[in-house]
Amino acid sequence: MSMSYDPNKLTWNETHTINEEHQYCYCGEDRNLTEVSVQCCQCLNWFHAKCIKASIDKTIPIFTNYRFICKFCNELEGENFKRSQAGWKEIGGCAIANLMLQQHMADHQALKGDSRYLSKNYKKLPPFNYYFNKNDHLRPFVDKNWSSLCTERSRTATWWATLGSCLYSTKDLFVAKDEHCRSASSNFCLVDPNLWNIRPGHFGTSHSRNQSRLHKESTKNNTRTVNESETQDDSSQSIVHASSSKRQITPLPSTEQGMTPPAPPMQSNPKNTVIALIEANSSNTEFGQSGEQNNLRHGFKYLPCQSDVFFPYMQYRNSELPPYGVRLSKEDASLSVWISGDQLTTTTEYGFSMARANCPVKEGNWFYEVFIDRGGEGKIDGKDGAHVRVGWARREGNRNSSVGSDAYSYGFRDLTGHKVHQSRLSRYGEPFKTGDVIGLYISLPPLNKGVPDYKPKCPKRHRIPILFKGDTIFEYKDFKPTNKMNDLLELPEKKKTKNFWWQQKQEEAKNSSTQPPPIIPKLPGSKIIVYKNGVCQGVAFEDLYSFFPMVDERTNEENLTEDDGSLGYYPAVSMFRGGTCTLNFGPYFRYPPQPDPEAERYMEYIAEDVLYDIIDEIELWDWMISKKKRPRPATDVSDSEIIKKIKLDDTDEGTPNIQ
Ligand SMILES: [Zn+2]
Numbered sequence: 001m002s003m004s005y006d007p008n009k010l011t012w013n014e015t016h017t018i019n020e021e022h023q024y025c026y027c028g029e030d031r032n033l034t035e036v037s038v039q040c041c042q043c044l045n046w047f048h049a050k051c052i053k054a055s056i057d058k059t060i061p062i063f064t065n066y067r068f069i070c071k072f073c074n075e076l077e078g079e080n081f082k083r084s085q086a087g088w089k090e091i092g093g094c095a096i097a098n099l100m101l102q103q104h105m106a107d108h109q110a111l112k113g114d115s116r117y118l119s120k121n122y123k124k125l126p127p128f129n130y131y132f133n134k135n136d137h138l139r140p141f142v143d144k145n146w147s148s149l150c151t152e153r154s155r156t157a158t159w160w161a162t163l164g165s166c167l168y169s170t171k172d173l174f175v176a177k178d179e180h181c182r183s184a185s186s187n188f189c190l191v192d193p194n195l196w197n198i199r200p201g202h203f204g205t206s207h208s209r210n211q212s213r214l215h216k217e218s219t220k221n222n223t224r225t226v227n228e229s230e231t232q233d234d235s236s237q238s239i240v241h242a243s244s245s246k247r248q249i250t251p252l253p254s255t256e257q258g259m260t261p262p263a264p265p266m267q268s269n270p271k272n273t274v275i276a277l278i279e280a281n282s283s284n285t286e287f288g289q290s291g292e293q294n295n296l297r298h299g300f301k302y303l304p305c306q307s308d309v310f311f312p313y314m315q316y317r318n319s320e321l322p323p324y325g326v327r328l329s330k331e332d333a334s335l336s337v338w339i340s341g342d343q344l345t346t347t348t349e350y351g352f353s354m355a356r357a358n359c360p361v362k363e364g365n366w367f368y369e370v371f372i373d374r375g376g377e378g379k380i381d382g383k384d385g386a387h388v389r390v391g392w393a394r395r396e397g398n399r400n401s402s403v404g405s406d407a408y409s410y411g412f413r414d415l416t417g418h419k420v421h422q423s424r425l426s427r428y429g430e431p432f433k434t435g436d437v438i439g440l441y442i443s444l445p446p447l448n449k450g451v452p453d454y455k456p457k458c459p460k461r462h463r464i465p466i467l468f469k470g471d472t473i474f475e476y477k478d479f480k481p482t483n484k485m486n487d488l489l490e491l492p493e494k495k496k497t498k499n500f501w502w503q504q505k506q507e508e509a510k511n512s513s514t515q516p517p518p519i520i521p522k523l524p525g526s527k528i529i530v531y532k533n534g535v536c537q538g539v540a541f542e543d544l545y546s547f548f549p550m551v552d553e554r555t556n557e558e559n560l561t562e563d564d565g566s567l568g569y570y571p572a573v574s575m576f577r578g579g580t581c582t583l584n585f586g587p588y589f590r591y592p593p594q595p596d597p598e599a600e601r602y603m604e605y606i607a608e609d610v611l612y613d614i615i616d617e618i619e620l621w622d623w624m625i626s627k628k629k630r631p632r633p634a635t636d637v638s639d640s641e642i643i644k645k646i647k648l649d650d651t652d653e654g655t656p657n658i659q
């Protein structure tokens, strides 16, 4: 087979999307913006959809979520075209690009294939200057072209909100018409409105696993790009790190805006984004966002599980994913939180968002440390800097808020050293900032003392294995915040300045108000102490609220009322706009706490959740056993007894309850 031209003698533009000869494909014809053509990920040449064998959905001319190899680059197996799941930046970017093209065609009454959209006429094409709104334009467009734009992405109930936040936060790709008061509902245009620059990877990609930084050698003549990974790259669009194929990845900000940026000057503060952090950590840590499944249904939680032949009744068991041990939980974090590969470092580019450890504490004394990688910043250029709030939170605590924002958590504020509970600040300790190490100590009474009628029992688990994007995950009922606890936020001194999601409920409850504040059970003798760089700041909170679910007249029957193993206080951190911290769960602490050496036994406790699940991850057991410093207290039941007991329990009612 031969070509009508020599593809090695073409002069390409910097983005390798246009050549001066205007020859492309097997056929040597020009490209037209309004007609689908795809780029080969090896030779980077472009091929008309009509000239390749694979049938390509041509409903929208511009898309980047694919991988194509031309037949010259894959002589053995022939050409190959495959769509991949698009990330939100890609979805937003391509949607806007297509809308821009549509608008321009409509304005000029141009038809598909019009010669003004040929690459040889690209210089005569003025930059498109159209702005599109999420609700009026993007949402209907993406909705209509979901499969072409998103490929395989499941349509969550709030996908358009995610798209909105993505447009709002991705300042290197999207410019708002009202940039000075940019919001998710602004009208957006592409920072680079030259649609001829769009190619796979242009908006960041989400489909490849281990992309490595690519090096473009030359842009003239023989323009083979050194390309070891799945997508092509160039100097104006650099890298993406994926920590898992399931997670979102983000391109790093462009170091050079290769093409004409006609947009208003961008006030981008690269240091203020998570991206800078990812770059800084890219050598050894890959960051990933929390799982999309976290928000499938309100009032439920989702954990990974796997089919297991050794559990014929349960059929599925929880699958603990590495890294094993105490760490931050991706399954229990705000969607806007980023968590490092070792699941100890976390950050966000948005407002306060919370991440919690993967196991709670219920009784005894516990300690963990937080290294403030970035936090306690004052205003920078009139904008809020990066912040971190640390503390302890319960499962019901709002993940999309700061630690201490509700009655379910106790937190500490970096800038002032205030303690925060129920959104109320009180004077407490010294402020802390980048570089400080905050120690968080909690002491909880023995359960039989704190909760007189508490009988440790094996929790009943109501869970259903469901399929989510090809993975099996367990859906569990989760504990929901109760009215009584939310009412606490409505006490007189509380200023109603923010629109919390529970306000509506508060309004409802308010009608029956003029009641004394609700009585919430407490854990007598419990306390939280904070250390800053080893210096005790004193007792911050005492008699913490009991973490057992309250059953009152307003409790919905559907609510969970017994411990499923997830009740208790969790180490919790919340970050704000680039605030970053790293958690240390021991056994070696930078500043070990003095008052209670027992706190070092923290590690022993992590077995609990695992025990409940009868996980037989040998690695995990070995790891835990090796970490144990002393035998469990004599009062404890031995591991094997618990296992036996739970096993019976599970097999009794173990058949998955598929509804
Ligand atoms: Zn062709």
Ligand SMILES: [Zn+2]
Binding pocket: 040, 041, 042, 043, 044, 045, 069, 070, 071, 072, 073
């Ligand atoms: Zn090729």
